[in-house]
Amino acid sequence: MNFTRLFAIVIKELRQLRRDRITFGMILGIPTLQLLLFGFAINLDIRHIDAGVVDQAQTAHSREILAGLDATGVMTVRAQVTTPEQLQTLMRRGRISIGLVIPPDLERRLETRDRPALQVMVDGSDQTVQAAARQLAVMPLPGMRANYQGVEVVNFYNPERRAPVNTVPGLIGVILTMTLVMFTAMALVRERERGNLEMLIATPVSPWELTIGKVLPFIAIGLVQVTVVLTLGKLVFAVPIRGSLLEVYAAALLFIIANLSLGIFISTLAKSQFQAMQMAFFTLLPQILLSGFMFPYAGMPRAAQWLSEVLPMTHFIRLIRGIMLRGAELTDLPNDLLALAAIATVLLIISTRRISKRLD
Template sequence: MIWRRLSAVMLKEVRQMRRDRITLAMIVAIPVMQLLLFGYAINTNLRDLKAGVADQANTTASRAMVMDIVATTVIKPTLAARTPQELMEAIRRGEISLGIVVPPDFERRRAEGREQVQILVDGSDNAVQSAAAQLAQMPADTAVRAVVPVERPISVVAFYNPERRSAVNIVPGLIGVILTMTMVLFTGVAIVRERERGNMELLIATPVSSAELMIGKVLPYIAIGLVQTTVVLALGMWLFDVPLNGSVWHVYVAAILLIAANLTLGLLISTRAQSQFQAMQMTFFVFLPSILLSGFMFPFSGMPRPVQWLAEVLPLTHFLRLIRGIMLRGASLWELWPDVLALLAFITVMMSAAILRFRKRLD
């Protein structure tokens, strides 16, 4: 009798799962997604870092030295500058990660065996610092050794986090991770909760439009998200001595953009899910790629190009660039306008899709 009862319960669960298409999809999709992410997308070896070059010597040997550094494939020159100051400004704006400076007296330094090339590094990303340190220790290419000495002619100068403290890099990103996890979940169950509690009948009887309902559900959570931002920001500065080199108002504007993006995404999930459990499943399906592909845990530049295109769709990717640029490099929102526009476009698309999908009906 025990086995008959157990079999009946098991059969009921199997039939229920078979009717739940989202759960069935998650059974296959989650392990496949993790395998692809960790096996294909995640790569700790950085390649093609955006770099600027200021070759003030412009001699055969200096050009050979720069070509030797480029040949490592760690960097990809995207900016030609005249002075180190131009490179530092480009780093502050987030346009490049590294700057290669060849001084005007390169030939004299080479003859005296002194440091001949300086690499300026965006220290707000510890992975970039590590890549620059390895780059400085790489031996010169065989074809270049005739004109360039091999004895470590490169020095590395890191800005914004010269001590390479992990907290300086992690704490700003934690603001985005926490907001992504909580905001998507809050609104992800919003519409579903109205149905399960029987409140949808009351909403149907009111003159509130779909757009008013969607916007009304988003606005209260913006205040909650700002409270979370304040808590993480204050604790990070107090406990871990994380600097705030930019405007605090720009930090909050960037946080509002991410909060709104995540809330609208949660609303879209809520219009698709049939139960709160399904909404939480779909939230997890969004959260996992966000934390792995945004550059929070693993270097963004080490990912294959198609994966980087996918990561550009995620709000957390753009927020990390904004928050690290503002807090660590002292950049302004105007200098980081591409990521601001990306978040605004995401908010517009997600909110429009949620409004179009929502219907004030019980079915």
């Protein structure tokens, strides 16, 4: 082996890497940004879960119990209503994740200890909420004597607490993001590397026609993937679809368009297929880790929550879990629906304009 020639090749590769600013920046930027972002954002402590309250006792004791629970930081009271049915409605619409019901005969129950003094209603479509409810169930409450199980936990939507019920709907988002963003991220780059982009410039094709033409085939691929996951989820894991199947596909279609628009946008930035793949992977991790799929959204710092709101998967996770597991309708989740539509629209417009500059 000639070490002089070997050293010359190494130097050549390092110089070429230095000239490739995108790749060089990602070598340093990816670990730095991800360490800082995820180090601060990922928090396994369950904090500030949105809760609703029905206080039918309206006594000093009941208010003391609610104040004690709120002071734990595990939950934050967002709504006070008059009936448990109203709590169920708020939970179905995704407004709260925990409901607290204090019965009118609170004092008698605490005295006789024959029935629970507090009922905790749990949104079982989210595993982190189930863990929060278990924390609340074992907390000592004012007026509750020792060896008295004074808290009753009622698990809605997933009473058996089966993990696949929580994970399969979210996996639809993960799979679509992983495949569609990466596929489309390399689309224009592949055309440019093969010299096809120059041929397109000579044709009367418009930027919108080029963008939509690139997107349409992958929309069909995405819908096929959704069908496969839903079918296997039902047959293998017995995951229910309590809401409208049509609305499941409507939410998935909007999410697919957002992912494809993101992929096309990446393809306008990358100079090679390798760079496009790197960028696609860079956008994948934040969507998985900050969307609420793996880690509790409520436990994230406020800045991380703001960042997660611009990620398509954050809103899709809420939509798909709401429709599939809670039986919600799209009209019950207007904020996430509009946010996902806005993200898809903005990304599509930006991508088309960047393609227009390339064609001009």
